[in-house]
Amino acid sequence: xNTFLLxxxxxxxxxxxxxxxLVVRTDKPGAEIPSTMYxxxxxxxxxxxxxxxxxxMVKNRSFEFPQRLMGWSAFGNVSVRxxxxxxxxxxxxxxxxxxxxxxxxxxENEGYFGVAFRQGESxxxxxxxxxxxxxxxxxxxxxxxxxxxxxxxxxxxxTIDIKGTGWQKYTALLTPAQTEAKGRLRIFLDSPxxxxxxxVSLFPVDTWMGHENGLRKDLAQKLADLxxxxxxxxxxxxxxxxxxxxxxxxxNTIGPVENRPLNENRxxxxxxxxxxxxxxxxxxxxxxxxxxxxEEIGAEPLPILSVGxxxxxxxxxxxxxxxxxxxxxxxxxxxxxxxxxxxxASTPWxxxxxxxxxxEPFGMKYIGIGNEQWGPEYVERLCPFVKALRRAHPEIQIxxxxxxxxxxxxxxxxxxxxEMKHLEVDLVDEHYYSPEAWLLSQAARYDAYDRKGPKVFAxxxxxxxxxxxxxxxxxxxxxxxxxxxxxxxxxxxxxxxYAPLLAHxxxxxxxxxxIWFDNLHSFASASYYVQxxxxxxxxxxxxxxxxxxxxxxxxxxxxxxxxxxxCDADKYIVxxxxxxxxxxxxxxxxxxxxxxxxxxxxxxxxLSSDNPxxxxxxxxxxRIVPVEQPLHVEGHRIEAELPAKSFAxxxxxxxxxx
Ligand code: AHR
Numbered sequence: 001x002n003t004f005l006l007x008x009x010x011x012x013x014x015x016x017x018x019x020x021x022l023v024v025r026t027d028k029p030g031a032e033i034p035s036t037m038y039x040x041x042x043x044x045x046x047x048x049x050x051x052x053x054x055x056x057m058v059k060n061r062s063f064e065f066p067q068r069l070m071g072w073s074a075f076g077n078v079s080v081r082x083x084x085x086x087x088x089x090x091x092x093x094x095x096x097x098x099x100x101x102x103x104x105x106x107x108e109n110e111g112y113f114g115v116a117f118r119q120g121e122s123x124x125x126x127x128x129x130x131x132x133x134x135x136x137x138x139x140x141x142x143x144x145x146x147x148x149x150x151x152x153x154x155x156x157x158x159t160i161d162i163k164g165t166g167w168q169k170y171t172a173l174l175t176p177a178q179t180e181a182k183g184r185l186r187i188f189l190d191s192p193x194x195x196x197x198x199x200v201s202l203f204p205v206d207t208w209m210g211h212e213n214g215l216r217k218d219l220a221q222k223l224a225d226l227x228x229x230x231x232x233x234x235x236x237x238x239x240x241x242x243x244x245x246x247x248x249x250x251x252n253t254i255g256p257v258e259n260r261p262l263n264e265n266r267x268x269x270x271x272x273x274x275x276x277x278x279x280x281x282x283x284x285x286x287x288x289x290x291x292x293x294x295e296e297i298g299a300e301p302l303p304i305l306s307v308g309x310x311x312x313x314x315x316x317x318x319x320x321x322x323x324x325x326x327x328x329x330x331x332x333x334x335x336x337x338x339x340x341x342x343x344x345a346s347t348p349w350x351x352x353x354x355x356x357x358x359x360e361p362f363g364m365k366y367i368g369i370g371n372e373q374w375g376p377e378y379v380e381r382l383c384p385f386v387k388a389l390r391r392a393h394p395e396i397q398i399x400x401x402x403x404x405x406x407x408x409x410x411x412x413x414x415x416x417x418x419e420m421k422h423l424e425v426d427l428v429d430e431h432y433y434s435p436e437a438w439l440l441s442q443a444a445r446y447d448a449y450d451r452k453g454p455k456v457f458a459x460x461x462x463x464x465x466x467x468x469x470x471x472x473x474x475x476x477x478x479x480x481x482x483x484x485x486x487x488x489x490x491x492x493x494x495x496x497x498y499a500p501l502l503a504h505x506x507x508x509x510x511x512x513x514x515i516w517f518d519n520l521h522s523f524a525s526a527s528y529y530v531q532x533x534x535x536x537x538x539x540x541x542x543x544x545x546x547x548x549x550x551x552x553x554x555x556x557x558x559x560x561x562x563x564x565x566x567c568d569a570d571k572y573i574v575x576x577x578x579x580x581x582x583x584x585x586x587x588x589x590x591x592x593x594x595x596x597x598x599x600x601x602x603x604x605x606x607l608s609s610d611n612p613x614x615x616x617x618x619x620x621x622x623r624i625v626p627v628e629q630p631l632h633v634e635g636h637r638i639e640a641e642l643p644a645k646s647f648a649x650x651x652x653x654x655x656x657x658x
Pocket of ligand 1: 043045235236237238371372404431460499500510
């Protein structure tokens with residue numbers, strides 16, 4: 001080793017020997033930590049719904065895309081018609097004899113970035129069909145590998161007999177003999193008689209909880225594994241739409257899937273460098289499914305509805321603002337939604353829910369009005385909503401918006417907070433996609449918040465690092481550090497949801513994101529594990545934690561450390577992020593323990609990376625995952641070394657001596 005390196009090593013050693021003394025007051029439990037504290041923000045961005053969580057594999061299944069055969073390749077004698085059986089999806093295709101026995105008529109669907117299937121698994125094909133002549137016809141349905149070198153392209157085949165002029169639903173199970181990521185669905189006529197086809201669908205049989213109109217199991221499981229306390233849906237900007245016409249309308253997303261009208265996705269052409277002209281919302285994953293999923297994963301449902309303003313980033317023109325005196329239908333949508341979720345089966349909307357298969361109310365407690373809106377145009381529209389909701393449903397908590405950012409839209413943010421207090425909403429939705437320095441500087445942001453005003457919903461946040469707009473470990477570490485401030489202030493911050501949630505590796509518009517996937521696989525980012533560590537080790541009460549008498553917020557003299565502490569009935573939990581480039585020695589004292597209380601069975605869950613720019617990937621999905629180690633407990637104190645750039649959760653079991 002040369003002298004320079006030796007000096008560096010000596011300096012590092014000297015640095016690491018300085019012990020950071022942290023004190024947790026176990027006898028002074030503070031705020032109760034709401035069960036909603038860590039949750040999920042779901043938006044159909046990055047093909048998160050169609051092509052993602054929603055397990056439908058057929059794109060443009062109802063032939064309603066403006067280019068009616070987008071996603072399909074037709075061959076032979078195929079025509080599109082518009083007098084189909086489903087009023088809100090009137091288009092369908094007619095397959096007729098191609099005119100020669102050696103020719104064929106049919107269609108192939110390309111799916112979302114391919115139709116992917118696994119060997120030996122079953123897929124449920126379904127189609128609404130009829131024979132226009134009233135005779136019988138045969139349809140061949142195949143899963144194919146279009147690029148195969150084998151003799152046969154088809155890896156699963158079924159024949160369906162179609163009879164009569166009445167529209168009927170036909171189903172068939174396909175079990176492919178091989179796994180294929182970029183397969184296709186092929187349908188072709190196998191009889192002289194022609195057929196009409198509508199709503200062509202293909203789902204894995206093995207969906208989350210086995211629902212037929214179900215969710216992709218691996219993705220739903222990853223969401224469930226976060227043990228979220230709240231599920232916000234359906235966004236994000238898609239709540240607002242590019243214009244009022246394309247705003248999200250929950251009433252269009254319930255009832256039979258065949259008759260849910262298509263909506264354009266606001267993320268189709270948002271970025272000129274990434275176009276997705278085939279991005280539409282089938283609404284197959286609609287409000288019933290969101291409520292059902294929230295219930296299944298134990299999260300409070302938090303729907304966000306349009307306030308009557310289109311996405312102000314995209315379209316802030318007067319035509320994109322509903323006049324205040326014409327808001328009644330929008331307000332009625334909010335009132336009807338509460339009835340849909342909570343009304344008993346004798347109410348008109350409760351009846352709809354019951355008929356969809358959920359007679360019991362969903363127990364909705366929260367509603368958000370407006371996503372990322374700003375200006376007096378938002379406030380004057382929110383006001384009549386608040387009045388109507390308070391009058392009819394004082395039991396429902398209302399979430400208002402603080403606009404796009406307290407960082408680069410601070411003036412708007414401050415204005416909106418003032419107005420939200422004035423309107424007495426229950427929670428204010430704050431969004432921050434901000435760089436490292438801003439998030440780190442904000443670890444103490446809520447320490448000084450007004451305790452008497454509305455609570456905070458950190459509804460969208462993520463570290464968007466300078467020059468590195470993708471998932472990487474250091475961004476996750478910054479989030480972990482920032483989140484100590486959320487946790488410490490659980491009396492004022494009641495919900496926090498990282499955003500966005502899901503992204504298709506071939507179809508993203510926005511990154512970083514929490515979970516990535518292709519058609520067959522998925523992986524969790526390092527940020528996911530940060531969220532999961534907070535959520536699984538949420539605790540029930542905040543405990544005061546200090547270093548030299550001050551909260552640990554990365555302040556001067558705190559060596560880049562950020563920390564918070566909580567407890568539950570049988571544990572003390574301390575979270576510490578070391579954002580510095582050097583290892584840090586920690587001594588954590590648990591003061592104020594009862595005389596008969598001892599600490600036993602310590603363990604630490606550590607998230608770190610040898611490369612701050614690294615993240616997990618499809619190829620290496622577990623490069624960065626929490627690693628568990630035992631932790632030596634010495635009386636009422638632990639000592640530990642926290643590696644440079646790492647996040648640790650120290651968990652100590654309480655034991656009461658008899
Ligand atoms: O999460 C992506 C987008 O960021 C959301 O749609 C919007 O609310 C915010 O601007």
